[in-house]
Amino acid sequence: MSDSVSIALRFALYVDLMLLFGVALFGLYSLKGQERVSGAVLPFRSMLAGTAVLGAVLSVASMVMMASAMSGETDFAELRPHIEMMVFEMDVGLAWVVRIAVLVVAILAVMLRAPGFSLWIAAFAGGVALSSLAWSGHGAMDEGNLRIWHFTVDILHLLAAGVWLGALLAFVLMAKINALQTEARIRLLARAVSRFEAIGAAIVVVITVTGVVNYLFIVGPKLDEVFLSTYGILLFTKVVLFAGMLVLAALNRFHLGPFLERSLRDGQYTVAANALRRSVVVELAAAVVIVGLVAWLGTLSPEMDAQ
Structure with missing residues (x-):
């Protein structure tokens, strides 16, 4: 059951961050001027803010699942020290912190009334957040x-x-x-x-x-x-x-x-x-x-x- 939940979380996080990065970038290379305003062609504000918020939620859930799988603990009080250890002492935890930080930046950026600038920031933040997933893959074993x-x-x-x-x-x-x-x-x-x-x-x-x-x-x-x-x-x-x-x-x-x-x-x-x-x-x-x-x-x- 835990493996299925872990795979589902990974899948949702991959799709979510790919869309945050890819949709924001699409607005930059395919649209111009007023076409980039949210709602003119695509609902950028709701899409990008939604994926950024969901990405943060999924990231927190993923970290809890990872800590539980590594420690064998299920109670949050017992799990908390293991989460802190992963966040502060492991590379995957540092990647997680960076991901959460840039997702917050993306959320703030899409609230701005500057469509081009917002898309640039959201695309950059989405790219960094998506790249951070590499630290949860096979490359981390090398x-x-x-x-x-x-x-x-x-x-x-x-x-x-x-x-x-x-x-x-x-x-x-x-x-x-x-x-x-x-x-x-x-x-x-x-x-x-x-x-x-x-x-x-x-x-x-x-x-x-x-x-x-x-x-x-x-x-x-x-x-x-x-x-x-x-x-x-x-x-x-x-x-x-x-x-x-x-x-x-x-x-x-x-x-x-x-x-x-x-x-x-x-x-x-x-x-x-x-x-x-x-x-x-x-x-x-x-x-x-x-x-x-x-x-x-x-x-x-x-x-x-x-x-």
Whole structure:
């Protein structure tokens, strides 16, 4: 039961912080001027403040669960010294403190009536908070230079995934039926899709390279033994889903995006807009499942699982 709760907490925290970082960044590279005002295109204030608050709550719950798992205590009075020890004496505790601090900064920033500045601060805070999750992963078991390189790869992987997940949610919200009532809103969606093309290509490269390197860090250059284990099955499922996302991303890039632009010129854009919406919804669903698999994989040891 505790393992299931731990995985659920990791999953929720991953999704939450990825969205905080990715949605804030989306507002910076896809929107401009008054489009960044909360509610003009996307409800930035409620989304970013909500994810920041939820991230802090989930982080506290995660720390309590981690301390309970390490100490075997369940009573909070008995658990408190163990939590204090983790927070003040362990690297994972320092990462947790930094995460809570930047989430508070993000909450304060989105309350400001300066959309561009608020998004910059929220994106930075979200990126730092998301990066702090690397200290709860497999990289924390390494030592010396290997530890530094593993953390670097994990952080790049997390940030790239956050950009992708945040963009997908933004596209889904922008492509809602009731949000596409005017040609101006559909043109805005088409422009956002076009602006994401180069960023999306970079994301795919970063996720692919860091994923391969991370596998080598954790497992090494071997396949047969690993893919017969639970860890290997979950990893294989993740790779298959990622490949499916690449197919959908290519469909959006080379067919649905240009189709929407052509439809706008012809004045018949309903079919193209609906097709794009369905594609990004499926892609978002696949991304969420992948994050769930990552949360589960982070609790497994390939060596112990193989045994």
